[in-house]
Amino acid sequence: GQQVMQIPQYQHVQEGEDFTTYCNSSTTLSNIQWYKQRPGGHPVFLIQLVKSGEVKKQKRLTFQFGEAKKNSSLHITATQTTDVGTYFCAGRKNDMRFGAGTRLTVKP
Amino acid sequence: DADVTQTPRNRITKTGKRIMLECSQTKGHDRMYWYRQDPGLGLRLIYYSFDVKDINKGEISDGYSVSRQAQAKFSLSLESAIPNQTALYFCATSDFTDTQYFGPGTRLTVL
Numbered sequence: 001g002q003q004v005m006q007i008p009q010y011q012h013v014q015e016g017e018d019f020t021t022y023c024n025s026s027t028t029l030s031n032i033q034w035y036k037q038r039p040g041g042h043p044v045f046l047i048q049l050v051k052s053g054e055v056k057k058q059k060r061l062t063f064q065f066g067e068a069k070k071n072s073s074l075h076i077t078a079t080q081t082t083d084v085g086t087y088f089c090a091g092r093k094n095d096m097r098f099g100a101g102t103r104l105t106v107k108p
Numbered sequence: 109d110a111d112v113t114q115t116p117r118n119r120i121t122k123t124g125k126r127i128m129l130e131c132s133q134t135k136g137h138d139r140m141y142w143y144r145q146d147p148g149l150g151l152r153l154i155y156y157s158f159d160v161k162d163i164n165k166g167e168i169s170d171g172y173s174v175s176r177q178a179q180a181k182f183s184l185s186l187e188s189a190i191p192n193q194t195a196l197y198f199c200a201t202s203d204f205t206d207t208q209y210f211g212p213g214t215r216l217t218v219l
Contacts, residue, residue: 006150009148031206033206033207033208035208041212042198042210042211042212042213043151043198043208043210044210045207045208045209048205048206048207088150088151090151090208092206095153095156095164095166095167096141096153096206096208097153097167098143098150098151098152098153099150100148100149100150101150
């Protein structure tokens, strides 16, 4: 069945360092979304990618969708303490499947 | 998101009890979803509904049932709760863009 794998599970960085989380699907996706969940909060939508090879940027965040539409990545440049939280990818094939998330902690 | 509300926010119950979690939304979306979140497993889809007459099973529907009472209301029931249903439950809505808008969550503990 459809599976979405996300790595790493945890990432601890020094403030100012870069951060990347990767998402891989066992099947070709129609779209992929990224969400951020702050500690104690609920997931909040960041972005959706639809096209093969698509790259989108939001300030220090860069999102990519692979050419085969089976993988995606989120890269944060020069992390800040406000970036702390868990980042989830969610891929849609027949229904929406979330990755397990990458929990980011940032040391000031 | 204040447009999606869930009640109760916290619930402790005993094995075998029937539990209902409720979700209401004022976003006017047709699509509603129930997810559970467990540490290390992310969010898993339990049930979803694309309109009042439409109910679909998700990845982990066993042991759960749902009711879509109106466009704005979608409830999740555990007919006979068991300890491995202890989790954080999220309701979400979406429009045709597929963006999920989550409620604040319900923390359920089954003893």
